[in-house]
Amino acid sequence: MTDKVAIVNVGTNGYSSALDNAFDLIDLNKDDLAGRSVIIKPNLCDLEGPELGVTTDVFLVESLVEILQRNGCSRIAIVESDHWVSTADEEFRRLGYKEMAERRNVRLINLSKAPSYRMVLHGKRFKEIRVPKEMMEYDFFITVPKLKTHADCYITCALKNQFGMNPRKYKSEHHAFLSQALFDLNKLYRPHLVVVDGNFVQIEENVAKKIGLVLVGTDPVAVDYVVTRLFDMNPKHVPYLKYFLKFRKTPLNVEILGRAVCDCLIETSFRRPQHPSLLLNLAHVIFKASEKVGEVKKVGKRLSGFIKEADVYLAGTPPHLLLPAMIRGYREFRARKKGK
């Protein structure tokens, strides 16, 4: 069985025909939508608008809502949580979601304010998490992320959009454990459909470009995998994606439909910074310096090679385990080099 991901153009007819086309490509059973109550999670967690490639375009969500309503969905709600500089309610208003919701008779739920249950997860990062009571009444989850680059993890798309399902306003305590946090949140809120807004894409910080794509799939890992290919990146260089692939029970078998990846590669000079951990940066400096010392030059080069790929080995490692992970990673790195 393949994980289908459709890549379609946003043509002159707008998002509606693009979505219809993409749904047909992935053989989405629209009859199955009848009577469903649907949660839509766009990415509204930024201070900029969709034209700057950082928040989900309200017109894409409106087109999606129109298709869902046309196919008999009984109830639709759009959800977002507060972020550190603003509230979800303010973002709904600022980005046009409030007007759209009134127009389309759709509910807006601020996850940070809604009365909630305390769900016990015993996950990799969350012991428990608050979940709005109202969520229990919905049975279909569509994540509508924005396709964009990200300073810490190269790209942010389908999997990372669920970070906003954590209702806490200040979420930074989870950034150091992003892979684990996303793993837990995606386990709880496993999207049944992913619709990616790739119309205007942030290709570098504060640089947006019109790409004019919409991606649709049912598996968020497969969608993120395709997104990395669009940026011509190694999927395993995206720490959280590598983490998901590691714990995946079935092998990823992506079938790309619609446009070919090679026809719509997104050019960017964006490169992820070195591993943000102080320890790794320090190690990097030491090993760089050691390269200049004659006696350890060879070792230094080897280590330097490892450092360049370190994030592959250290993805998702908590800070206090970085040193043993580095040692273990270096052994794997050496073994792989020797194997070659």
Next chain:
Amino acid sequence: MVKKIGVGVVGLGRAAQDIHLPRLLRTPEITLVGVTDVSEKRTKETAHRYNVKDYPDYVDLCEYKDIDAVFILTPPSAHYEVAEIACENRKHIFCEKPIAFNTEQGETMVKKASNAGIVLMVGYVMRFSPNMGLLKNMLPWLGSDLEAETACLLPLPPDKATFQYQRGLGGGALFEMGTHHVDLLRWFFGKGRPVDVDMKMREEVDVATSFSLRFDNGVTTRSEISWVSPVSQNSIHVQGKKGYVTTAFSVRTTERLVRFNLRNIFREAGEISISIRDSRDVYAREIGHFVNCVLKHQQPLISGGEALEDLKLVSEIYSLWKLK
């Protein structure tokens, strides 16, 4: 200033000593005025311990003007006679479950309480457990074809000297403990009738009873009640076409879990639990509800009429067993 109600307690057995008296003293809206029991020694000891008045009998207690409400914590066989005097003196009544020894007495109690214009509440404490409330709220999400299984299992039977082993005082596992589950199932599913029952008797009372109920809305349930089980369990599991919900009743824990797996947005996540943290125990909630009803002249969650329906269903289960 907190408006207070004066309370007198009739019956000073384990339910009073371990459960109600300590909580009555901690309820700010209650002033514990006096106590009485058939045992004069126990009455004097308890009155001395709690620094309240001791009454020679329940008639004196019910007649005392400073008492607004009476807690009837006697064996079920004595509920009626105490309630009758309390009604005559227009005292509000909190009565331990079941409401009375038989349905005739229960009906008269309800009628007299209604005529006296007092609050009559019966102590089905499981309804005050927040996880049971949550389970009730989750029932619509389970879809159709609901089935429920409940278990109230205790490894140690009560002391043979206690009323639980004497049918004439209101003993029996079903009559004494199973009535909680009958009440809970009625609260969840409405009007029902017994379709099957099996009992294990010891001397004159049942010590283990299993019974099946069918409710008017099509729900079927199976319950196991036992004093002679090797394990301790007090739980309920409800399942329907769209999933299941399971939870357990607990008095002392401050964290209660409701486990579920529903075909909703979380269906891919497997079984998950909702944690309910509440430092206030269920008996304190129960007493709080009674106080609230008295002060605001409201109908309690478990009124005399409700408890009478429970008693009728329990009696029907016993009748079915006699027919077998």
